[in-house]
Amino acid sequence: MEFDDKIPIYYQIKNDLYHRIVAGDLAPGEKLPAVRQLAVDLTVNVNTVQRALSEMVTEQVLTSKRGVGNFVTQDTTKITALKQRLSHGYIERLYTQLHALRLSDGEIVAAIQEYMATTNEEE
Amino acid sequence: MTNAIEITDLSYRKNTKTILHDVNLQIVQGRVVGLLGENGAGKTTLMRLMADVAKGAKGTIAINQETDGTKRRGLISFTESLRGFRPGSKLSQIRDVYATVYPDFSAQKYIDLTTFLQIDDDLELNKLSRGTREKFIIALTLSRQAAVYLLDEPFNGIDSMSRKRIISSIIKWKADDATMLISDHYVTEIAALLDEVVIIKDHTVCTHKSSEEIRSQFGIGVEDFYESVYGGDIHDDEL
Structure with a gap:
């Protein structure tokens, strides 16, 4: 590391x-x-x-x-909570940055869905 | 927390030249501390005074509360230049001298260290490369079960593989309650090894800080901090 x-x-x-x-x-x-x-x-x-x-x-x-x-x-509830905390942090960062680019909430969701669709296709 | 090293109002002059003045330093047992400063700042002299190799300073030095020079010497394992040995000496002969002179020398630790550091102790001293010589000095120094280890620029001019091995051997073999002082003038590669750094500037201790505190307080690495302190970008009132 x-x-x-x-x-x-x-x-x-x-x-x-x-x-x-x-x-x-x-x-x-x-x-x-x-x-x-x-x-x-x-x-x-x-x-x-x-x-x-x-x-x-x-x-x-x-x-x-x-x-x-x-x-x-x-205690798997502790691990689930940790998972939520980590992913919340990533989502918060992503949302803040896209929001700063003046994307609307709807555009953000659409952009993420489109991104997922194309990446899954490539795989 | 007990202090393994306590230096109070230490000053040292050599031929009317000030080498160190008003040095005050406390180091808690078990810590690994980088002693940083430019060449000629007085790092080596400070270590020599601690180990009672150099004498005649004003002030006090206590190692595990012992101020007496001879007793201190028994508690400290100090890297030495090996200049006192014949160039043709076999490494195993030097090991035997160490085992005789130092009651805390562990033959088992020596075997573990020389194996890990890939040193063939059938070799003669004058046949060693710079890197192997430094590795051998480290093996001898760490084979003693000392309270305090003083490593004087152990990474000077050696290849990166040897450096990595030396760093790993320190992590592997330093006992939890043993305290270690490592002098250097370049820290990037050993930054993750250091609990604290002590910066020597203008013949005295300029700052003493925990490495993690430097990262969280200033948002910079240890090397950048050192350069900033030397360059005057970080002022005394910010420390």
């Missing part, structure tokens, strides 16, 4: 893990690699990884078992 040095690294690690959890690459209940292993894989400081994981434990996206490790939550 390549980091943007202008953004806090723990934040980028969290974001990467959120996406892997929502996409199912990290399944509910799955054990995460050890903190040091994650740090080696990402080539970042161990304390930075620890900070990212602790925050995700506080957010209840991960659960921590003392001396055993960190696990993705088994």
